[in-house]
Amino acid sequence: MSAEKQGVKELIRREYQQGFVTDIQTDTLPPGLDEGVVRAISAKKQEPDWMLDWRLAAFRHWSEQTEPEWASVHHAPIDYQSISYYAAPSARPGPASLDEVDPKLLETYAKLGIPLEEQKALAGVAVDAVFDSVSVATTFKKKLAEAGVIFCAISEAVREHPELVKQYLGSVVSYRDNFFASLNAAVFSDGTFVYVPKGVRCPMELSTYFRINSANTGQFERTLIIAEEGSHVSYLEGCTAPMRDENQLHAAVVELVALDDARIKYSTVQNWYPGDEQGRGGIYNFVTKRGDCRGARSHISWTQVETGSAITWKYPSCILRGDGAVGEFYSVAVTKGRQQADTGTKMIHIGRNTRSTIVSKGISAGHGSNAYRGLVRITPKAENARNHTQCDSLLIGDRSAAHTFPYIEVRNPSAKMEHEATTSKIGDDQLFYCRSRGLSEEDAVSMIVNGFCKEVFKELPMEFAAEAQKLLSVSLEGAVG
Amino acid sequence: MLTVKDLRVSVDEQPILNGLNLEVGEGEVHAIMGPNGSGKSSFAHVLAGREGYTVTGGEVRFDDQDLLDLSVEERARKGLFLALQYPVELPGVSNLVFLRESLNAIRAARGEPALDAATFMKVVRDKAGQVNMSPELLKRSVNAGFSGGEKKRNEILQLALLEPRLAILDETDSGLDIDALRVVADGVNVLRSPQRAFILVTHYQRLLDYVEPDYVHVLSGGRIVRSGDKSLALELERRGYGWIAGEAAA
Ligand SMILES: Nc1ncnc2c1ncn2[C@@H]1O[C@H](COP(=O)(O)OP(=O)(O)OP(=O)(O)O)[C@@H](O)[C@H]1O
Ligand SMILES: [Mg+2]
Numbered sequence: 001m002s003a004e005k006q007g008v009k010e011l012i013r014r015e016y017q018q019g020f021v022t023d024i025q026t027d028t029l030p031p032g033l034d035e036g037v038v039r040a041i042s043a044k045k046q047e048p049d050w051m052l053d054w055r056l057a058a059f060r061h062w063s064e065q066t067e068p069e070w071a072s073v074h075h076a077p078i079d080y081q082s083i084s085y086y087a088a089p090s091a092r093p094g095p096a097s098l099d100e101v102d103p104k105l106l107e108t109y110a111k112l113g114i115p116l117e118e119q120k121a122l123a124g125v126a127v128d129a130v131f132d133s134v135s136v137a138t139t140f141k142k143k144l145a146e147a148g149v150i151f152c153a154i155s156e157a158v159r160e161h162p163e164l165v166k167q168y169l170g171s172v173v174s175y176r177d178n179f180f181a182s183l184n185a186a187v188f189s190d191g192t193f194v195y196v197p198k199g200v201r202c203p204m205e206l207s208t209y210f211r212i213n214s215a216n217t218g219q220f221e222r223t224l225i226i227a228e229e230g231s232h233v234s235y236l237e238g239c240t241a242p243m244r245d246e247n248q249l250h251a252a253v254v255e256l257v258a259l260d261d262a263r264i265k266y267s268t269v270q271n272w273y274p275g276d277e278q279g280r281g282g283i284y285n286f287v288t289k290r291g292d293c294r295g296a297r298s299h300i301s302w303t304q305v306e307t308g309s310a311i312t313w314k315y316p317s318c319i320l321r322g323d324g325a326v327g328e329f330y331s332v333a334v335t336k337g338r339q340q341a342d343t344g345t346k347m348i349h350i351g352r353n354t355r356s357t358i359v360s361k362g363i364s365a366g367h368g369s370n371a372y373r374g375l376v377r378i379t380p381k382a383e384n385a386r387n388h389t390q391c392d393s394l395l396i397g398d399r400s401a402a403h404t405f406p407y408i409e410v411r412n413p414s415a416k417m418e419h420e421a422t423t424s425k426i427g428d429d430q431l432f433y434c435r436s437r438g439l440s441e442e443d444a445v446s447m448i449v450n451g452f453c454k455e456v457f458k459e460l461p462m463e464f465a466a467e468a469q470k471l472l473s474v475s476l477e478g479a480v481g
Numbered sequence: 482m483l484t485v486k487d488l489r490v491s492v493d494e495q496p497i498l499n500g501l502n503l504e505v506g507e508g509e510v511h512a513i514m515g516p517n518g519s520g521k522s523s524f525a526h527v528l529a530g531r532e533g534y535t536v537t538g539g540e541v542r543f544d545d546q547d548l549l550d551l552s553v554e555e556r557a558r559k560g561l562f563l564a565l566q567y568p569v570e571l572p573g574v575s576n577l578v579f580l581r582e583s584l585n586a587i588r589a590a591r592g593e594p595a596l597d598a599a600t601f602m603k604v605v606r607d608k609a610g611q612v613n614m615s616p617e618l619l620k621r622s623v624n625a626g627f628s629g630g631e632k633k634r635n636e637i638l639q640l641a642l643l644e645p646r647l648a649i650l651d652e653t654d655s656g657l658d659i660d661a662l663r664v665v666a667d668g669v670n671v672l673r674s675p676q677r678a679f680i681l682v683t684h685y686q687r688l689l690d691y692v693e694p695d696y697v698h699v700l701s702g703g704r705i706v707r708s709g710d711k712s713l714a715l716e717l718e719r720r721g722y723g724w725i726a727g728e729a730a731a
Contacts, residue, residue, distance in 0.1 A: 424572070428532065433569040435553035436529050436562075437579075437639060438586035447582055451573030451622070 019243030019273060022108045022213050026132065029086040031216060035059060038186050041086050045155045045189075048162060058175035058185030065179045071342040072371040072403055073311050075247070075284065083249055085187045087132040087214040101137045105129070109137075112240060114209045125205040125236075126151055128192045130221055132214050135190045140204060147203050149233075150195040154222055157193035164195055168226055172255035172292045172319070180251040180286045180313075184220045188253065191221035196231040196262075205461050207236040212272070212283065218249040225255070227262035229295065234265040234461055240308070243273050245281045247310060252287045260295030260322065265303070267460050268316075269468055272308035277366075279338030282310025289316035293325035293351075301328040302345065303459040305468045310339060315373065317346035320354035320382075327356040330456040334472065335368030335400070344374035344405075349382035349415075358389040361453050364400035365476060371403040378415040388418045394452050395425040396445065396476070446473035482507050482544060482678055483528075483647055489538035490527050490703075497523045499703035500539070505647070508675040512689055512714060513682045515700035516722050521682045522566055524700070525651045529563040530556050543647070558590030560646030564636035564653045566682075571623035576635070579623045580605055580642060587643050608641045611671070613664050630661045637668040644672070649680045654688040666691030686718040699725055 029040060038059045042052040067078070089102060101116065109116050109129055116129055116137045126140035128151065135153030144151045150161060157165050175185035192208040212219045227233050250272060256264050266289075275282025285308075291300035302316040318327025329345035347356035362370040370393065378385045393402035404421055426448055434444030450457070450469055457465050483505040490498040497520050505511055515521055527534050528541065530553035541548040548556065571579060584604075585595040596604065609619060614634050624632050633653050640648055653665050669679060669692045681688065689697075689711060697713040698705045699722065707713065707725050717725075 427569075429569045430571055432529075432531050432553060433565070433571070434579075434583075436531075436557050437583035437643065438554055438557040438590065439582055440554055440586075443582065443586070447574055447578065448571060451571065451575065451578070454573065 018112055018240035018271065020111070022104060024089050024102065024104050024213070026087050026089055026214055028084050028088075028214060028217065031084045032081050033083070033085055033187070037085055041187055041189060044086065044088075045158065047155075047158055050162075050166065051158055054170065054175070055186050058182050059187075061176055062179065062182035062186055065182060067179050071313050072369070072373070072405075073313060073340040073342050075311055078247075078249060078284070080183075082216070084214070084217045085220070086189055087217040088134040088189075089131060089136065105131060105136050108211065108213075109209065112209065112211070114238070125207055128153060128206075128208040130190055130192070130208060130210045132212060132217055132219065135192070144202070144204065148197040148200055149202050150193065151206055152193055154191040154193040154224060155189075157224075161193070161195070164226065165193070165224070168224055168255070168257055170255075172257060172290050173253050173288050178288060181253050181288045184222060184251050184253045184288070187218075188220045188222040191223045191252070193223075194225040194233060194235060196227045196233045198228040199230045200228075201231065202233040205234050205236060207238065209238045211240060212248060212250065216246065216248075218251065220250075221252045223252070223254040225264060225266070226257045227259065227264050227298075229259045230261045232263045234267070236267040236269070236461060236464055238269045238271070240271050240273070243276075243281065247275075247282055247284055249284050250286070250309075252289075254287070254289040254316075256291035256300055258291065258293050258295060258298035258300050261297045262295060263299040264291065265301045265461075266291070266316070267464065268302075268304040268306070269460075269464060269471065270304065270306045270308055270312070271471060274308045274337060274339050275310040277337050279310065282339070283308065285309035285312045285314065287314040289314060290319065291317065291327070292319045293322050293327060293354075295325075296322040296351070297324040297326075298322050299326040299328075301330070301459070303330040303456065304332070304343075305456070305460070305471070306331070306333040306341060306343060307471055309341075312339075312341040312343055314343050315345055317348070318356065319348045319350065320356065320385075321350045323351040324353045325351050326354070328459075329356075329358045329360070330459045331360045332363070332453045332456045332468075332472070333361070333370055334363045334365070334476065335370045336365040336476065338367050340369045342371040342373055344372045346375040347377070347387060349376075349378045349385040349387070352381070352383040353385070354382055355386045356388075358387070358391070359455055360391045361456055362393045362402050363396065363449060363452070363476075364393070364402050365396035367399050369401045369403075371405060373405040373407075375407040375409070376417065377409045378412050378417075380411045382412050382415070384414050385412065386416045389420070391419075391421040392452065393423040394449065395423065442473070442476075445476055449473075449476060483548075484542045485539070486541075487539035488524075488527070488536070488541060490523060490534050490536050492523070492534055496537075497534070497703055498527070501700070501704055503698065503705060505678050505680065507678055508673075509696065510669075510673065510679045510681065510692060510694045512694040512697045513680060513700050513705075514684065514697065514714065514717055519700045520703040521700050522651050525563055525649045525680070525682060528556075528649060529553060529561065554586070557645075558587055562640055562643055562645035562648045564633075564640060564648065564650040566651040566655070568624050568632040568636055570625045570627075572625045574623050576619050576621055576623050577605065580619075580639065583639065584642055605642065608638055611641060612637045612668055613660075614638055629656045630658060633657060634661060634664060637665055641668055641672065646676060647678050647680070648672070649682070651682045652684065653681075654683050654685060662687060663691065686714050689714050701725065
């Protein structure tokens with residue numbers, strides 16, 4: 001028995017498997033944030049003036065804001081002057097061809113299970129690799145270009161496709177949107193840009209792998225995906241960071257635009273370093289993600305599996321503007337140790353016959369705290385809107401907590417709303433039952449949790465569903481007892 | 482195969498088993514009967530390793546090992562199986578997944594390779610047919626919303642699939658209709674073999690009409706107060722437990 005408990009402890013200790021640091025020369029701005037830093041970032045990216053002006057406007061706006069306090073999370077005040085806002089592997093800025101990428105970086109991504117050499121890559125998946133503040137490589141660009149799909153670093157898009165960036169950047173999440181969105185607009189360093197032209201079904205899964213490596217740096221990436229009329233695209237992001245004792249800030253903005261009959265599927269497997277058992281270190285993940293279903297019958301689907309980060313604060317949302325637009329949100333959020341998550345979605349129904357579906361699965365273990373916060377708003381013109389919300393919490397152990405904050409605003413009487421919520425706990429009797437059939441406690445927990453999450457996992461692209469399941473099992477190893 | 486010597490168990494300082502002795506040999510079928518609250522389920526749970534029971538004395542050996550030293554899953558992997566009086570629900574976990582994971586865990590412990598999906602499906606369909614279980618129940622969540630009888634059938638299906646060396650059935654016959662009772666009895670009879678032993682906890686002679694036990698024991702006040710052959714069960718059916726309590730006290 002005690003030998004086994006020992007085994008469990010070992011597992012807890014080695015459970016975060018992406019916690020290594022890559023030893024690489026970096027070009028880093030000193031900590032602190034003022035206009036000079038914003039200008040320096042813009043200069044490093046060789047940006048046009050309109051981009052710099054936008055950043056500066058955002059910075060001025062941010063300077064007048066204070067951090068929001070409404071989320072159900074607790075942390076010591078963040079000193080924004082002690083963070084460095086730019087870190088990039090030395091050599092040249094911007095991604096080059098794959099042969100020019102520093103072998104140390106290729107090695108890092110290979111170690112994370114993301115080989116960047118195209119011949120070794122997962123079939124049918126193109127990757128943009130973002131390391132600290134810059135995109136270091138983007139695979140399959142040529143193949144995608146043949147289909148007319150633009151898939152590149154956003155800093156490259158600012159230079160190469162300024163008309164598209166100008167038209168859409170900030171059109172879904174303005175730099176005035178919220179504190180973290182303003183900060184991001186001022187200092188965002190890289191991220192991914194996707195443009196799918198009219199009628200094109202993107203021939204590959206697109207993905208970005210975000211890696212924070214440097215200490216004391218924040219990562220502020222910005223992703224912009226535009227799906228023209230009748231186009232389809234599926235995009236996935238993954239994230240990891242080394243284990244460090246200080247907290248690190250990650251404040252991203254993601255904007256999606258879907259025009260008539262377009263379809264965007266956006267999946268996230270978030271595994272930032274969560275901090276240790278005592279709550280030392282870990283990433284503060286404060287993210288603004290929003291999709292604009294601008295066109296009629298457009299469809300945006302968010303799927304997220306959130307297992308990492310010390311604090312997660314994110315509400316991927318859909319503005320259902322076009323008539324007949326569909327928004328979906330499928331979420332699994334796991335908190336254990338001292339992790340805190342306040343996550344959910346907003347579905348804003350504006351067009352007629354718009355539909356939204358929300359499936360949220362929160363899992364709390366240890367001292368983890370998990371809050372679902374969701375808003376469904378039916379505006380007066382949204383005739384015949386429908387929403388279905390299902391919000392389930394699973395508790396593991398006696399010290400974890402789950403909260404749900406559903407906000408519903410209905411201004412059109414034709415709306416049909418359904419809301420279901422459950423809270424359950426993995427019981428000792430369930431664990432005993434599984435173990436008496438030969439399963440280890442870990443396997444039993446993982447089986448029960450996977451069963452709990454399966455409605456969400458089936459929404460993930462096939463290549464990643466198994467990965468997410470594995471991640472969840474690893475993440476919950478040793479969560480009981 | 483199983484030797485229980487002077488087993489003493491309490492829950493929250495409250496003694497529940499007070500010097501229980503039992504010897505089960507390979508291939509034997511033992512019936513344990515006894516009044517409500519006499520400690521039958523507690524005994525079964527202690528054998529399976531359920532937490533919450535404190536062993537205050539005595540010993541249990543299973544094939545020359547100290548059974549009480551093993552974790553729940555180790556006992557299962559060594560061939561001990563407990564069909565629960567109240568099978569537990571696992572919402573969201575597909576019965577098929579549960580059966581496959583269990584079978585593969587047990588197979589791994591026996592040094593056998595995991596079954597591939599096709600073979601597993603064939604095996605599980607066969608066994609489900611044997612216990613008359615509708616394929617629909619295989620796809621549903623484990624025991625969730627199952628009727629009482631369906632849950633018991635599911636326990637017998639697991640028994641048939643996992644092929645343990647010692648199976649303990651805690652009132653698997655309670656609350657069953659006649660057909661389901663036959664299924665349970667047939668399940669036991671089919672699996673009965675010179676290498677496999679059974680402990681049947683039951684309140685009713687009916688089960689023993691179908692499964693003929695080698696021994697019948699009466700558990701009362703946390704001890705086995707009387708043992709005999711199948712005729713003891715018939716006598717209990719006629720006379721109840723009062724006379725034994727009287728004799729035991731005398
Ligand atoms: N976890 C527990 N906590 C407190 N008391 C318990 C616990 N488990 C068993 N007991 C007590 O131990 C005694 C024996 O219970 P047990 O369930 O073993 O009886 P049983 O012989 O199986 O009865 P039945 O025929 O009704 O199934 C009862 O008095 C019961 O209340
Ligand atoms: Mg009982």
